[in-house]
Amino acid sequence: MRECISIHVGQAGVQIGNACWELYCLEHGIQPDGQMPSDKTIGGGDDSFNTFFSETGAGKHVPRAVFVDLEPTVIDEVRTGTYRQLFHPEQLITGKEDAANNYARGHYTIGKEIIDLVLDRIRKLADQCTGLQGFLVSTAVVEPYNSILTTHTTLEHSDCAFMVDNEAIYDICRRNLDIERPTYTNLNRLISQIVSSITASLRFDGALNVDLTEFQTNLVPYPRIHFPLATYAPVISAEKAYHEQL
Structure with missing residues (x-):
């Protein structure tokens, strides 16, 4: 089995993670409590989606994911939301306390206090x-400023x-999805569609990009130039979807 562990960091990372796992569950027919009515064989473990989900003895599917944030409000939404039973507490x-979007606080001071706990959880996974x-x-x-430091x-x-780029996604939401005032939920759901498409080859049976190393081989020309551009089309609003010729 070739497993992938997802790590979602900070408010944006956690909210994107939320949107992604919601979509993965819908794609694989997994209910918000982790049960999967279509999967009759408990503990088979040979399905492709087991790269992202681990199966318990009770037949529940638990995401191989860690959510980390320096302040509790966003993760509390996960703890009380629709998918609260899906994730391992x-x-x-x-x-x-928050890092207040300050790279030094997140990377050196407050982040340092929580890093050992996070590494321990990742090690367990x-x-x-x-x-x-x-x-x-x-x-x-x-x-x-942070983007320069994180480069x-x-x-x-x-x-x-x-x-x-948020601005580009705002434009797509306005232009293609007919949303007058896009919210972060709209943005995150669009990003999750893209992430889902990128990782689809890892979660479903297929021949191309079955492994993360294959991504690197196919997309990265030189080790330090590893920033491929993700393009996604068509993006069509729900109202128009049934009238368009795809």
Whole structure:
């Protein structure tokens, strides 16, 4: 089995993670409580979606994901939301005070206090995997200053990074989805569609990009230039979808 562990960091990362797992559940027919009526064989574990979900003895599917935020409000929404029974409580990690979009606070001071706990949870998840292939990290840099500071980290430590620009997604929501005032929920759901399409080959049977290393081989020309551009089409509003020729 080639498992992937998702790590969702900060408010934006957690909310994007929320949208992604909601979509994965809909795509695989998994209910908000983790049960899967269509899957009769408990503990089979050979289905493709088991790269993202682990199956318990009771036949419940638990996401291989860790949600981390330095302040509790956003993760509390997960703890009380529709999918509260889906996630393992230990995998929802919160601190007490916000980094206030300050890179130094998040990276050096407050972030340092929580890092050991987070690593311990990730280690537990990794122990449950038979052949861990990699990590998917969702996060946001927010301030322009932060993006300069984080460039070094993304260059050195990640093998492939997909960038998304809020302004561009706002435009898509207004132009293609006919949403006058797009909210972060609209943005996150559109991003989750893109993430779902990128990871579809890992979760469903197929021949191309079955492994995270294949992504690197196929998309990254030089190790340090690993920022592929994600394009997605067609984006059609729900009202027009049934009238368009796809």
